[in-house]
Amino acid sequence: MMSEQVASSDHQTYYTPVDANPDQQVSLIGFEGPEKLIEIWFKPPKERLDELNEIDDEGNTKGLGLRTVEKEVWDDMLTIVRAQILSITSNQYQDAYLLSESSMFVSPYRFMIKTCGTTTLLNAVPKILEIAKQYCGLETISAFFYSRKCFMFPDRQERPHGSWNDEVDFLEKIFSECSYNTSAYVVGKLNRDHWNLYMATPYDEEFLKYTNSIADLPQEIFEEKIEEKIETIINKEEKNTNKFDKDGISEDDFTLEILMSGLDQKHMKNFWRTEEEKREVMEIEERGDIYVKGPTEERVYEQTGLKSIFPQAQMDHYVFNPCGYSSNALLGKHYYSVHVTPEDICSYASFECNLPLGNPLNQYNSYNELINKVLNIFNPKQFVITLFTRKPEGTLGQIRDLIPQNIKGYQKTDKIIYDLNKWDLAFCQFTKNDIILERIKKSENEQLLEKKMMENLVQNTENMKIAN
Template identity: 35%
Template structure:
């Protein structure tokens, strides 16, 4: 009768794909009303007391685990006990039992891995599981108005990969249409998009444009201020050498050589056994909470996460959940003068969340540091896009992955091009080169496949889409493993 034992407590399957909310209250940190009077970088949204953010996160169903303060950004690691929806049925339990009999691993008492980043003019909230990301938006608008003197939204972005288990979501997150309706009630002129195969890997995006957003009292915001020259430079048209120089702080006029807003996401599913194994916590349960931070940092070093970017540029905060799961936030000081001039950003972030259970394994990587498209040939430099993709993929070894690169442009119609190749086409070329071609051997030991024999395999591209939005370009691509 042993095989008739009841299934584990209803803590899975677990929804790994995150809800990503990004709200800009001004075009740049320099446009915050108190920017000129600040002496410590704590102005705008960074002046909001932590208890106020905690009260907002209670609405979202998250708690702050730890925080790191940078020169321009505060990074919070979050947790939330997985909420089992009230509509759980006997079919759900039978499904869980069936998975358990096939050897699928369960993590009883799964913790939701989430992150929260606060800059003077912008915040980013990334949550997974059954968290209620969108329900926090009205309170966020109030906080920005009352505590930071930012009464209206400049731009809003909400995006997510298609859910694995949408029926387990709560409130407006049960379906994309409901999420759109919720946001439309706050931002009457927002736009919603589905990018990719509706019956396959696809990505959902809702965004507003300057002047389209609402103020916290529900009124339509006035037209956004004219963006000062240089705040939103065009898509880069410089050489790889100049691009690298800018990213590594070697040029005084680097503002015009890189895009002002750049976000790369790598969303991975069907992780290999080798990619999943490190994220099952071996610490005894009674000690897990006390050592979670140290365990997370040790794991980051052991599997190569600490080496994704040069250590001297990185401040890492990692957490290893019990019995499984992992999250990290990293602040990256990619310009040596970061924090000294609000109009010249020089600090970015990356964040990683991992759900390792077999049957619904998932890992995500997100970074907003502008990356060169060609190798910098310096081990102490920010890696180029191709190298970073391969480093991430070789850690998790997914069976399938989706990549998105969201990059700002001053005017898509007039975007400058170099040698007939736009920024998104350069990104698509880097995606394909990183994943479909064997790594080159340079002898330096920093290429994919030369880091402890970690080369995980080759992929075939299953989808490629370039999209133009108002002020932004998107490169979207999907890949699946073809050989290990």
């Protein structure tokens, strides 16, 4: 296997106060850590697709597709979202934008943005599509995804994020049913943490025409023909040695998310600025100087154990004042991001990674090993895992083997697997054993209290009868 290099990066920092966006400030009533996430794959022109497939590990994609869009254009789009760019890190494959509210990653034909707080991410979708068309000539979407964990404080969200139904209605107006096959899911238990997913992919016109051409055949023969056609498509994809399919989607497309809440406050103390670091920020602001990232970010990176996840990554990170942490890390053609809200009242952390197992830059033998590494840093009371993997590399049988079956100290309370056309999705929810035992004890105590109250009521009734 050819070694994938972690190239030296370009890095640019832009002035912004070290505090988070004032509209997103943490308060005594808590900050909304769970992010809204958009991922869009655009279909490249045929000649560009061939060029992409021919680029080797030493190649460069800086002059292709979305990577040609200037920062000022993205700045304009982000005003709609209510976020701003803190810094940019680049390598030969992609650009990573660290935002005041999370992250944005831009590859030639793939765009990903995630934002937390009360940002209005979906309002920017029309603008993103306009930018792709106007500046890059990209008019065809190969796949669109919008996802988020259930909000901690849903009542504070602004339109169209007030409810999942509102978000779906908003997206349905953009991705007309006559052009796209759209689907909206609520994955997991409604009375516990759950995960929402909306996806839109173009209809396969060739396949639709084929099914129409055999529609008059008897049902049994029709089904046999369809199975043969699907088998032919699968065999063709399995023999494909290109890095991207005909729609420009990476053949090893994969995303792992670990969404954690109820973080261990002993572990969280390192995500707060020290008193000395706070004074330093105040002095910089009083002088009107530019805050330069450095010692504080490196301290957090080292002391928390984050550096040990992928030590070779190109790291860009930021520590907010007085607390909070965001990071983008480039791993060649892949990336990972970490975002932390450490306050006890609303503690939350997310880890997202799209580096598949077997990649030379991935030192882990299993996702279970990587997941445990992350959990040891945050020690959450509960967490959700989503694993999104591309077929044919990730068949339903394989994805069952990829997701963790048991994690020490936790009880798996939910597990769901979806077959989503080109992709498979696995969702798991875990809760600390201690938390479940506390719930059981609380329930038992409530039952004992209810029983005692009922006994007292009966006794009082008997006493009243005797008195009368």
